[in-house]
Amino acid sequence: MxxxxxxxxxxxxxxxxxxxxxxxxxxxxxTLGPRVRDDAIVYDDVSHVDQLPEGWGDEQxxxxxxxxxxxxxxxxxxxxxxxxxxxxxxxxxxTIASTTDGVRWSxxxxxxxxxxxxxxxACELAAIRIQDRVLLGGPFTDPHYRRRRxxxxxxxxxxxxxxxxxxxxxxNTGPRHRLGHDIALTELDDGFVAEAATxxxxxxxxxxxxxxxxxxxVGSATAAVDAASGRMGRQLELDGLALxxxxxxxxxxxxxxxxxxxxxxxxxxxxxxxxxxxTVETSELSGPGASRVRKWDSCFTADFSRVHGGNFRPATRxxxxxxxxxxLSSWYEQFGTSGCVGCGRCITWCPTGIDITRExxxxxxxxxxxxxxxxxxxxxxxxxxAAGPTAPPPTCRPxxxxxxxxxxxxxxxxxxxETADTFTLKLELENAADRQRFGFEPGQFNMLSLPGVGxxxxxxxxxxxxxxxxxxxxxxxxxxTRALQSLTTGSIIxxxxxxxxxxxxxxxxxxxxxxxxxxxxxxxxxxxxYSVMADRQAYGRVQLLYxxxxxxxxxxxxxxxxxxxxxxxxxxxxxxDTAGPDWTxxxxxxxxxxxGLAPAPAASTIAMLCGPEVMMRFSVRDLLKLGLAPRxxxxxxxxxxxxxxxxxxxxxxxxxxxxxxGPVFPLSAVEHTFWKEGI
Amino acid sequence: MTRPRxxxxxxxxxxxxxxxxxxxxxxxxxxxxxxxxxxxxxxRRLALQGQFDVSIVEGSVSAPAQLQxxxxxxxxxxxxxxxxxCATAGGIQALRNLADSDEFVRAVYAAPEYIRTLATSTPxxxxxxxxxxxxxxxxxxxxxxxxxxxxxxGRRPQLPDESVCVECKRRGIVCVMxxxxxxxxxxxxxxxxxxxxxxxxxxxxxxxxxxESCNTPAIAARLRAQGRSGEQxxxxxxxxNVGSRPFKDEAARQRxxxx
Numbered sequence: 001m002x003x004x005x006x007x008x009x010x011x012x013x014x015x016x017x018x019x020x021x022x023x024x025x026x027x028x029x030x031t032l033g034p035r036v037r038d039d040a041i042v043y044d045d046v047s048h049v050d051q052l053p054e055g056w057g058d059e060q061x062x063x064x065x066x067x068x069x070x071x072x073x074x075x076x077x078x079x080x081x082x083x084x085x086x087x088x089x090x091x092x093x094x095t096i097a098s099t100t101d102g103v104r105w106s107x108x109x110x111x112x113x114x115x116x117x118x119x120x121x122a123c124e125l126a127a128i129r130i131q132d133r134v135l136l137g138g139p140f141t142d143p144h145y146r147r148r149r150x151x152x153x154x155x156x157x158x159x160x161x162x163x164x165x166x167x168x169x170x171x172n173t174g175p176r177h178r179l180g181h182d183i184a185l186t187e188l189d190d191g192f193v194a195e196a197a198t199x200x201x202x203x204x205x206x207x208x209x210x211x212x213x214x215x216x217x218v219g220s221a222t223a224a225v226d227a228a229s230g231r232m233g234r235q236l237e238l239d240g241l242a243l244x245x246x247x248x249x250x251x252x253x254x255x256x257x258x259x260x261x262x263x264x265x266x267x268x269x270x271x272x273x274x275x276x277x278x279t280v281e282t283s284e285l286s287g288p289g290a291s292r293v294r295k296w297d298s299c300f301t302a303d304f305s306r307v308h309g310g311n312f313r314p315a316t317r318x319x320x321x322x323x324x325x326x327x328l329s330s331w332y333e334q335f336g337t338s339g340c341v342g343c344g345r346c347i348t349w350c351p352t353g354i355d356i357t358r359e360x361x362x363x364x365x366x367x368x369x370x371x372x373x374x375x376x377x378x379x380x381x382x383x384x385x386a387a388g389p390t391a392p393p394p395t396c397r398p399x400x401x402x403x404x405x406x407x408x409x410x411x412x413x414x415x416x417x418e419t420a421d422t423f424t425l426k427l428e429l430e431n432a433a434d435r436q437r438f439g440f441e442p443g444q445f446n447m448l449s450l451p452g453v454g455x456x457x458x459x460x461x462x463x464x465x466x467x468x469x470x471x472x473x474x475x476x477x478x479x480x481t482r483a484l485q486s487l488t489t490g491s492i493i494x495x496x497x498x499x500x501x502x503x504x505x506x507x508x509x510x511x512x513x514x515x516x517x518x519x520x521x522x523x524x525x526x527x528x529x530y531s532v533m534a535d536r537q538a539y540g541r542v543q544l545l546y547x548x549x550x551x552x553x554x555x556x557x558x559x560x561x562x563x564x565x566x567x568x569x570x571x572x573x574x575x576x577d578t579a580g581p582d583w584t585x586x587x588x589x590x591x592x593x594x595x596g597l598a599p600a601p602a603a604s605t606i607a608m609l610c611g612p613e614v615m616m617r618f619s620v621r622d623l624l625k626l627g628l629a630p631r632x633x634x635x636x637x638x639x640x641x642x643x644x645x646x647x648x649x650x651x652x653x654x655x656x657x658x659x660x661x662g663p664v665f666p667l668s669a670v671e672h673t674f675w676k677e678g679i
Numbered sequence: 680m681t682r683p684r685x686x687x688x689x690x691x692x693x694x695x696x697x698x699x700x701x702x703x704x705x706x707x708x709x710x711x712x713x714x715x716x717x718x719x720x721x722x723r724r725l726a727l728q729g730q731f732d733v734s735i736v737e738g739s740v741s742a743p744a745q746l747q748x749x750x751x752x753x754x755x756x757x758x759x760x761x762x763x764x765c766a767t768a769g770g771i772q773a774l775r776n777l778a779d780s781d782e783f784v785r786a787v788y789a790a791p792e793y794i795r796t797l798a799t800s801t802p803x804x805x806x807x808x809x810x811x812x813x814x815x816x817x818x819x820x821x822x823x824x825x826x827x828x829x830x831x832x833g834r835r836p837q838l839p840d841e842s843v844c845v846e847c848k849r850r851g852i853v854c855v856m857x858x859x860x861x862x863x864x865x866x867x868x869x870x871x872x873x874x875x876x877x878x879x880x881x882x883x884x885x886x887x888x889x890x891e892s893c894n895t896p897a898i899a900a901r902l903r904a905q906g907r908s909g910e911q912x913x914x915x916x917x918x919x920n921v922g923s924r925p926f927k928d929e930a931a932r933q934r935x936x937x938x
Contacts, residue, residue, distance in 0.1 A: 039853060039880075040853040040858045063857060063901065064857060064860075065857050066858070082857075082858065092851075093849065259894075259897065260900075261897065262866040262867055262894050263842075263892045264842040264844040264845075264865070264866035264867070265845050265848070266844045266848065269844070269845065278839070281837070282825075284709075284828070285706060285709040285712075285824070285828055286831075296849050297845075298841075298845065301839065302891045302892065303839050303840060316892050316894065348857065351844075351854070351856050351857060351863075351866045351898065352900070352901045353901070452832045452834075453834045478835070479834035479835045482833075483833060483834065
């Protein structure tokens with residue numbers, strides 16, 4: 001059979017469509033398609049053409065959806081409804097791990113199903129391709145999505161009557177199926193022009209009894225879809241938009257939109273590309289059993305961006321800005337495509353009718369730039385003009401690959417108090433095989449968990465040379481960290497990891513190092529310092545500037561002394577925010593230590609910083625003044641890390657996931673957002 | 680290991696929330712094995728005595744004697760949880776806060792001289808420090824179980840502060856506001872009910888109270904644009920959580936603007 005045969009348009013009347021449904025059933029597919037339910041057209045099981053919404057259409061406008069009776073008997077005379085197909089592929093609730101004894105975690109078998117999606121529109125298929133890229137595009141893949149995605153047939157319908165909130169033509173995703181479908185149907189009054197795009201599609205059409213389509217029908221179908229392109233209810237001018245949004249993060253229009261936004265999350269949950277989720281750990285009343293359930297979540301909820309001590313996006317303005325700039329701007333950098341397919345759901349299903357196309361256009365028409373944003377614009381420009389996604393910072397796969405979602409047991413070897421609220425947890429992986437495989441780079445983190453209590457991201461604070469034995473230095477501030485603090489030697493906890501990027505020790509060889517740490521920020525730098533001390537001659541001058549709240553809060557005092565006292569050691573300077581009369585050292589924030597720095601040979605210095613974001617901002621500002629280049633300044637960022645493998649979206653930071661692309665970033669990769677609040 | 684002592688207390692309320700504990704039929708034996716239910720007049724005849732690890736308090740403060748009683752409970756309790764719209768916002772009876780309660784007493788009771796009541800119905804947290812709140816009218820059984828489990832495990836209860844819409848969307852319920860024009864408060868209401876009303880094609884009437892970032896002016900503007908008067912919109916907010924600040928203020932704004 002030639003490719004031409006596959007593409008030759010066929011004709012399917014209504015009996016033929018039933019034949020298609022029967023053929024799908026005979027091949028073991030569960031067919032989902034449009035049905036009228038609860039005043040809307042939703043996607044549900046379809047086995048017979050009578051179940052399809054014959055003669056039903058819909059009216060859509062911002063915040064409003066109504067079914068309407070059509071004058072004809074078309075089956076697909078509607079556009080996209082309240083549900084996207086994602087609920088069948090990226091399901092609203094999935095159990096991702098469970099344990100019965102609190103020690104051994106296992107992943108439940110991912111559920112697979114042969115699915116045929118009947119009536120899927122071109123924009124919706126484009127959305128699935130986007131979710132494929134997010135959830136299967138690596139370096140990790142979501143096993144649950146992968147399983148559900150394995151055997152899906154797409155029986156598409158080309159749109160001939162776009163809805164009031166549609167703008168697929170602007171987004172170049174429709175109205176005609178061009179990519180990824182098995183069959184594309186175009187409905188005419190008396191039947192369908194059917195085009196197979198795959199061998200499966202061809203076989204199904206043959207089984208359904210499709211006949212060659214009359215030339216007149218093919219012409220009518222083509223004309224109807226062509227005409228649809230010009231009748232979109234909405235349009236979005238894409239040219240340069242990503243850049244305009246990226247350089248307007250302080251535009252007052254965000255505040256105005258926030259005055260109408262309910263932060264209810266409807267837009268994100270109706271969106272076919274939004275992929276964010278949260279993980280809820282449930283436990284039984286008694287006994288050690290627990291399980292982790294992944295649920296759809298949204299960047300509009302408060303818990304999404306919350307960490308202990310505050311919320312990175314406290315205001316509705318921050319959340320709306322995050323959502324829209326991600327969809328239309330930073331998504332390109334992150335995934336190489338737009339995050340919007342123009343289906344219009346976020347407009348229709350917004351209870352107050354906020355229209356993404358209108359808000360984007362308003363910002364385009366009233367741009368606001370300050371000088372820093374001009375610089376950011378240039379930076380953003382470089383990033384956006386690069387073909388495809390820019391190369392992310394180096395990431396490391398976890399050495400425990402099959403443990404990316406499922407914890408492995410680790411035994412507590414010691415719990416040592418460091419300061420009044422900080423302790424070091426020494427762990428040894430329980431299984432010999434895990435010990436064998438586990439290795440990490442300085443700057444990486446693990447997810448530590450206690451069944452029924454929860455999980456949190458903790459950087460590794462021990463030497464990478466010390467295989468199998470791991471230390472984490474932790475501030476006891478939340479329920480998980482407090483529970484970890486109260487553990488006794490011999491207890492078992494769960495561990496996933498290691499995750500994230502690492503300090504640039506390799507590329508820093510032969511150069512001077514300037515290491516700046518604030519508070520517990522010294523913990524993720526300690527493995528780097530161990531590595532430097534073990535290979536001291538590989539580096540030039542090494543300086544550590546460390547600031548703590550009080551002398552009593554200072555971490556690793558013994559290490560600091562050892563490192564500075566060693567022959568060919570490192571220069572250590574410390575300062576505290578406040579101190580009693582017996583403190584003879586320096587008092588002041590860590591940036592006061594910069595005053596004593598000789599104008600460094602900037603070109604040969606690599607800076608590595610970790611601490612509170614505000615401390616890093618002030619420090620970076622001074623380092624830039626000293627002449628360091630943004631690519632030579634490395635910062636370790638903190639966000640709410642939940643899945644640690646780039647699926648849940650909680651740690652989204654501009655175009656990056658902090659868990660996967662960070663936590664260590666060169667400033668050049670994050671400069672655009674580094675100076676902003678509410679990101 | 681001794682079981683934590685649990686007390687269940689009631690102020691002005693219908694008892695529905697505390698009965699949620701008895702509604703935990705399948706889990707009741709496990710709860711009883713895990714905690715010592717030391718005071719629970721609805722379920723067992725035990726005198727009030729001693730200290731409590733956890734006190735679950737239902738109802739609002741609406742009578743003078745209740746104030747003393749509440750202070751006593753607080754002193755006896757390590758951890759105090761207020762449950763339900765009455766205890767967390769004053770309940771439906773907080774409507775009296777907007778009117779003359781003496782007038783109500785005279786109109787309702789044959790012998791008003793026997794009635795000792797306060798002019799207002801107020802939440803527990805208005806009088807004593809509260810460690811945790813469970814919202815709802817009534818509360819959700821799932822929330823109550825999560826509260827008990829989390830207390831036993833020594834962690835923070837996982838009760839996300841998200842809108843009812845999130846629950847609708849996860850369940851695949853079609854939005855009644857957008858598809859039917861129902862006056863739904865779901866978008867600004869704390870989730871937890873599992874989208875009970877929208878599942879029956881009814882508007883959410885806000886029984887779990889305001890969620891965080893509760894933008895009442897924006898939803899009120901939308902409800903007005905759908906053709907409702909200021910009075911009609913005000914009444915939507917004046918229900919079980921009328922005592923909560925965002926709802927009370929929005930009702931007042933809508934009343935002030937009767938156009």
